[in-house]
Amino acid sequence: xxxxxxxxxxxxxxxxxxxxxxxxxxxxxxxxxxxxxxxxxxxxxxxxxxxxxxxxxxxxxxxxxxxxxxxxxxxxxxxxxxxxxxxxxxxxxxxxxxxxxxxxxxxxxxxxxxxxxxxxxxxxxxxxxxxxxxxxxxxxxxxxxxxxxxxxxxxxxxxxxxxxxxxxxxxxxxxxxxxxxxxxxxxxxxxxxxxxxxxxxxxxxxxxxxxxxxxxxxxxxxxxxxxxxxxxxxxxxxxxxxxxxxxxxxxxxxxxxxxxxxxxxxxxxxxxxxxxxxxxxxxxxxxxxxxxx
DNA sequence: AGCTACTCCTGGTAGC
DNA sequence: TGCTACCAGGAGTAGC
Numbered sequence: 001x002x003x004x005x006x007x008x009x010x011x012x013x014x015x016x017x018x019x020x021x022x023x024x025x026x027x028x029x030x031x032x033x034x035x036x037x038x039x040x041x042x043x044x045x046x047x048x049x050x051x052x053x054x055x056x057x058x059x060x061x062x063x064x065x066x067x068x069x070x071x072x073x074x075x076x077x078x079x080x081x082x083x084x085x086x087x088x089x090x091x092x093x094x095x096x097x098x099x100x101x102x103x104x105x106x107x108x109x110x111x112x113x114x115x116x117x118x119x120x121x122x123x124x125x126x127x128x129x130x131x132x133x134x135x136x137x138x139x140x141x142x143x144x145x146x147x148x149x150x151x152x153x154x155x156x157x158x159x160x161x162x163x164x165x166x167x168x169x170x171x172x173x174x175x176x177x178x179x180x181x182x183x184x185x186x187x188x189x190x191x192x193x194x195x196x197x198x199x200x201x202x203x204x205x206x207x208x209x210x211x212x213x214x215x216x217x218x219x220x221x222x223x224x225x226x227x228x229x230x231x232x233x234x235x236x237x238x239x240x241x242x243x244x245x246x247x248x249x250x251x252x253x254x255x256x257x258x259x260x261x262x263x264x265x266x267x268x269x270x271x272x273x274x275x276x277x278x279x280x281x282x283x284x285x286x287x288x289x290x291x292x293x
Numbered sequence: 294a295g296c297t298a299c300t301c302c303t304g305g306t307a308g309c
Numbered sequence: 310t311g312c313t314a315c316c317a318g319g320a321g322t323a324g325c
Contacts, residue, residue, distance in 0.1 A: 001318065032301090059319085080319055082303080097303095116302045118319070132321090157295065166320080173319070264297080266317075 002079040004138065004171030005214035007059050009234065010085050015054040017087030018063060018110060022050045025103035033099040033112060035122035035130075045073065045123045046102065058134050058170030061085070062127050076122045076130040077112065083119030086111045134170040138207050143169070149200035152192040159195070160188035161263035163207075172207070175220060175243045178268045180206040182242045187274040188262045194277070213239065242268040 002010070026043045028034060034042050049065035049072040056062070059079070065072040077085065086094070090107045100112040100121050112121045124130040136142040155162060162168055163177045172180070181188055183206035186199060195203070214220060219234030237244075241251050246259035250270040260267050 003319095078319085081317080114302095115304070116318085118302065155294085161296090164319085174317095264318090 001081055001173050001175065002059065002083065002219070003173035003176050004056075004059060004211055005176070005217075005236065006219035006234065007061060007079060007171075008056055008215050009218045010079070011054055011056045011061050014085050014087050014110070017108065018051045018054055018104075020050070020052075021108075022105040023047055023065075023102050024105050027101040027103075028099070029101075030099040030114070030117055032117065033114065033119060033121055035120045037123055042123055046075065049073075057127065057131070057137070058166055059173070060127070060131055073123060073125050074127055074130075076120075076124060076127050078120045078122075079114070080116070080118035080120070082115040084111075084113040086113065133167045135166065135168045136170065138169055138171055138211055143204070143208075145197075145201040145204040148204045149195070149197050152195045152200055154193070156191055156193045158188065158262060159186055159190050159192055160265065160267055162192050164263070164265070169207075171211070174265055174267075175240075176207070176210050176214065178243045179210045179241055182268075182270060182274060183210065185273055185275075187276050188260075188267050188269060190277045242270060244268065 023046045026039075026046060028039045028042060031039055037045070046065065049067055051063050052066045053064045054061065055064075061077040061079075063075040063077070065074055077083070079085070086092075087104070087108055087110050088094075090103070090109055092109070092111075094101065094111040094113050097113050097115045098111055099114045099117070099119070102110040104110060112119070122130050136147070151168070152159075152162075155168075157165075159181060160177060163172050163180070164174070178188070180203065184199065184203040186195070186203060214234075214236040217234055217236040217239070220237040220240070221234045242257050245257045246268060247256055249255065250257055250273060253270065253272045255270060255272045257268055257270055260269060
């Protein structure tokens with residue numbers, strides 16, 4: 001599934017083919033990919049506009065558009081489960097899962113391909129009007145161990161769903177959350193406000209390290225979906241410590257990795273390296289309360 | 294506030 | 310072999 005490292009890789013690889021190009025035509029074969037805009041309105045919005053930059057925020061890719069020197073809005077793309085982006089020669093065949101094609105002024109074309117149709121390529125005035133509120137970028141200076149500790153404390157949620165919540169932290173998905181929690185030795189069902197500063201610091205470092213290494217390896221490809229725009233699979237899947245390794249020995253302690261479900265998501269843990277939170281009994285809970293009253 | 298269930302989709306696969 | 314049933318999974322939404 002494309003998460004931050006995969007989206008970063010896609011952005012880096014399509015950027016040279018898009019920046020400076022003017023869109024000369026559109027062909028939309030799945031209207032819902034446009035996120036509500038009709039095909040004619042989409043065409044009117046982007047034809048004649050020039051792509052001035054390609055950048056990433058969380059799992060979103062933004063193409064800034066200009067007409068002359070004036071801003072002409074932007075395109076905001078999200079790959080969701082199975083989206084791919086390519087810039088190819090004009091006669092390239094994108095296959096039957098092509099959803100949006102943008103003709104470019106050099107004869108080439110941009111393709112948005114998406115088997116499962118969950119992905120989007122949305123036109124908007126500004127990116128903030130397209131995407132919902134997003135948490136900090138995990139690789140930016142804003143994301144510090146102190147920030148993480150404070151914000152884990154201020155909520156009371158299981159770590160796994162919280163880290164998947166893009167309004168908390170932007171860019172993590174199922175794979176990199178499982179990998180980061182393992183590296184930090186934290187169980188996915190641990191409740192956020194019980195995580196102490198040293199553990200938060202460990203989690204912060206694990207998230208950073210996991211994402212940076214995955215970007216270096218151009219993301220992960222473990223099924224037929226994700227490929228870089230050059231058609232190459234990423235290679236980070238060979239580094240997985242827990243994701244998809246259920247039944248296989250933990251690389252650290254040899255105990256088999258187990259797959260559990262947390263918040264409706266397949267979740268991979270080592271029962272020994274990531275000790276389960278102790279279930280407080282009803283009585284102990286009551287006792288704790290009365291002790292404070 | 295935070296949980297669960299449901300929706301959107303298709304290809305792959307398990308089971309018969 | 311060929312069929313059906315079911316599942317994964319990011320994120321939005323509804324209901325509790």
